[in-house]
Each structure stands twice: as C-alpha cells, then as structure tokens.
Amino acid sequence: MRENIRVVPFEMKYIEDYHKNFNEEITKYQWPDPFEKLEDARALLQEFLDEMEKGETLIFAVVDDADRFIGSTEIHGLTDDCNELGVWIIEPRQGKGYAYEALKYTLDQAYEKYGKTEFFYEADIRNEGSNKLLKKFSDSYEITELETEELVTDSGKELKLRGNVLKRK
Numbered sequence: 001m002r003e004n005i006r007v008v009p010f011e012m013k014y015i016e017d018y019h020k021n022f023n024e025e026i027t028k029y030q031w032p033d034p035f036e037k038l039e040d041a042r043a044l045l046q047e048f049l050d051e052m053e054k055g056e057t058l059i060f061a062v063v064d065d066a067d068r069f070i071g072s073t074e075i076h077g078l079t080d081d082c083n084e085l086g087v088w089i090i091e092p093r094q095g096k097g098y099a100y101e102a103l104k105y106t107l108d109q110a111y112e113k114y115g116k117t118e119f120f121y122e123a124d125i126r127n128e129g130s131n132k133l134l135k136k137f138s139d140s141y142e143i144t145e146l147e148t149e150e151l152v153t154d155s156g157k158e159l160k161l162r163g164n165v166l167k168r169k
Contacts, residue, residue: 003064005098007105010049010059010072015042017069018061021090029124033155048074055079058109062089062102073102075110075119082165083110085121087133094129100136107137107168117168125160134164141166 019041023034035041051057056078062071071089087103089096110116119141123130125148134143146163153159 005070005101006063006065007060007073007102008063009052010045010061012042012045012049014061014063014069014072015045017090018045018072021069022088023091025091026088028157029127029130029159031153031157031159031161033153033157048076051076055114058106060102060106060109062098070098071102073099073106075106075116078110078114078116082118082120083116085119085166099129099133103133104137107166111168119166120163121166122161122163125162134166137166141168143167 016038019035019038022041027033035044045059048057048059052059057074057076058078059074060072061069062073064070069090070093071087073087074085076084076086085103085106087099087106089098089102107119110119121134123134125131137143144165144167146165148160148162150158150160
C-alpha cells in the first residue's frame with residue numbers, strides 16, 4: 001500500500017533534509033549543483049520564500065504522513081507570461097508517483113490563485129523520469145516540445161536540455 005503525501009508551503013524546518021538530499025544524483029541532469037554548505041541552501045530557499053511572499057514564486061515541500069521531507073516543487077516567474085516549473089523527489093521515494101501529485105497540486109495552485117495557464121518545463125533528454133512525468137500531463141495540458149539545447153554548466157556538467165511549454169486545455 002502506498003503512503004499518502006502532502007504538498008505544503010515550504011518551511012525552513014525542512015532545510016537540512018533538502019540540503020542533504022539535493023545531491024549529485026538528483027542534480028545530475030540539472031543546471032544547479034548540490035549546495036556546498038547548508039547556509040548556501042538556506043540563503044537560496046529564503047530568496048524563494050521571499051519571492052513567494054511577493055506572489056512571484058510558489059515553493060512547496062512534499063512530505064509524508066509523518067511530516068518527513070521527500071521533495072519539493074516550485075513555480076518561478078508568476079509575474080511573467082510563461083512560468084517555470086520544477087520538482088524533485090528524494091532518491092528512495094522516486095518512481096512512486098509523488099512528483100506527479102506534487103506538480104499537479106502546484107499547477108492547480110498557480111491556476112486557482114494566479115490564473116496561470118502556461119508553463120515552461122525543462123528536462124534533460126536523458127532524464128527518463130522527468131520526461132515520463134511530463135507525458136502524464138498530456139490529458140490536461142497541450143504540450144509543445146522545443147528544441148534541445150546542448151550546453152555545459154559552470155561546473156562542467158554536459159546537459160541536453162529540452163524545454164516544453166504546457167498550456168492548460
């Protein structure tokens with residue numbers, strides 16, 4: 001039996017688990033790298049929380065029944081026309097549908113609270129989980145695949161990022 005999850009506004013009480021689990025494997029196909037220090041994670045997430053207070057960002061923690069952190073989901077650029085989506089789930093909990101539930105909740109919040117209907121989702125073409133996740137939204141969103149961009153991050157990661165525009169049907 002699968003446990004229930006909740007998607008709740010992110011709070012700093014989750015910062016240590018966020019920092020610990022946002023590791024090399026999680027960021028393998030992402031532009032950001034793991035945080036070197038807990039303080040670095042805290043500073044960035046505080047920026048996100050400040051943006052959320054201004055109505056520019058949504059950031060949520062994904063937690064289990066015992067309020068243990070298992071991931072996060074966010075939408076940046078709520079003041080723009082096309083908002084950027086992000087989601088990640090800690091390694092031991094991946095593949096259980098949590099990312100879909102969390103992202104669906106976040107998209108619904110952006111629509112209900114801000115009237116947002118168009119979103120940008122970027123994933124490396126080698127990241128099977130992220131690309132399968134995107135397909136799960138095809139019933140409720142028109143998905144337009146953009147060109148794949150090959151680039152090298154500041155830390156030397158070679159990425160093959162494909163952007164997608166999701167437009168609510």
